[in-house]
Amino acid sequence: xxxxxxxxxxxxxxxxxxxxxxxxxxxxxxxxxxxxxxxxxxxxxxxxxxxxxxxxxxxxxxxxxxxxxxxxxxxxxxxxxxxxxxxxxxxxxxxxxxxxxxxxxxxxxxxxxx
Amino acid sequence: xxxxxxxxxxxxxxxxxxxxxxxxxxxxxxxxxxxxxxxxxxxxxxxxxxxxxxxxxxxxxxxxxxxxxxxxxxxxxxxxxxxxxxxxxxxxxxxxxxxxxxxxxxxxxxxxxx
DNA sequence: TCCTGTTATCGTTGATCTACGATAGACGGT
DNA sequence: ACCGTCTATCGTAGATCAACGATAACAGGA
Numbered sequence: 001x002x003x004x005x006x007x008x009x010x011x012x013x014x015x016x017x018x019x020x021x022x023x024x025x026x027x028x029x030x031x032x033x034x035x036x037x038x039x040x041x042x043x044x045x046x047x048x049x050x051x052x053x054x055x056x057x058x059x060x061x062x063x064x065x066x067x068x069x070x071x072x073x074x075x076x077x078x079x080x081x082x083x084x085x086x087x088x089x090x091x092x093x094x095x096x097x098x099x100x101x102x103x104x105x106x107x108x109x110x111x112x113x114x
Numbered sequence: 115x116x117x118x119x120x121x122x123x124x125x126x127x128x129x130x131x132x133x134x135x136x137x138x139x140x141x142x143x144x145x146x147x148x149x150x151x152x153x154x155x156x157x158x159x160x161x162x163x164x165x166x167x168x169x170x171x172x173x174x175x176x177x178x179x180x181x182x183x184x185x186x187x188x189x190x191x192x193x194x195x196x197x198x199x200x201x202x203x204x205x206x207x208x209x210x211x212x213x214x215x216x217x218x219x220x221x222x223x224x225x226x227x228x
Numbered sequence: 229t230c231c232t233g234t235t236a237t238c239g240t241t242g243a244t245c246t247a248c249g250a251t252a253g254a255c256g257g258t
Numbered sequence: 259a260c261c262g263t264c265t266a267t268c269g270t271a272g273a274t275c276a277a278c279g280a281t282a283a284c285a286g287g288a
Contacts, residue, residue, distance in 0.1 A: 068277075075277085207264050
């Protein structure tokens with residue numbers, strides 16, 4: 001996506017040096033964007049809210065709560081899991097999902113710091 | 115972002131009419147997702163942070179701060195403007211962008227309520 | 229072992245995103 | 259009026275997303 005080095009461009013750009021340019025390379029921007037993207041879909045917002053409100057929930061219940069096919073919900077769960085916002089632990093034939101509080105707090109602190 | 119197929123397809127789908135639409139309307143989820151989507155990209159995160167830190171900024175400065183083409187930055191600014199997070203006012207040949215505090219607060223409250 | 233129920237993954241289709249260069253439009257200065 | 263600067267939009271190409279049905283993987287019970 002953004003592959004060109006911003007730092008290189010910064011180094012070469014001296015003309016507007018009147019400001020103490022603090023346009024940080026922002027390694028956190030990537031992480032922030034990834035977390036924001038995890039909840040950048042109504043279904044995923046609902047899933048996160050559901051899990052926050054219920055502490056834990058098996059996949060089937062989540063599917064029943066959304067007007068989406070099971071495979072679609074599973075994909076959303078995968079995205080949320082990859083972002084770290086939720087966790088899933090196998091419980092027999094079922095999978096129980098729950099919120100991952102540290103990552104949720106990280107998202108909150110990112111937004112709060114805006 | 116996703117409203118098209120869900121609603122349209124549900125209306126046209128008669129075969130699973132046994133259970134009334136149980137989809138949680140959750141109008142706020144849509145709005146929340148839209149706001150989250152606005153900052154779900156590293157470049158847009160940086161733009162928002164830049165504007166928060168500088169109160170106001172003309173388009174050209176923002177372009178200079180990112181390793182992206184002017185047209186690409188303009189598109190990101192358009193997305194942010196459509197989300198309501200930022201505003202742009204014409205100032206002669208330039209356009210001065212600034213944060214829209216109420217919308218930013220709305221995003222913050224959404225996240226805080228999680 | 230076979231079957232049942234639960235969940236993840238595959239494969240596909242259409243829509244959207246992201247990036248860029250090229251170009252058009254608007255404004256101020258000469 | 260002309261020209262140069264600044265910004266938005268157009269058009270395009272490639273990548274990714276979102277949705278679905280079909281199918282595979284997996285654990286537990288008959």
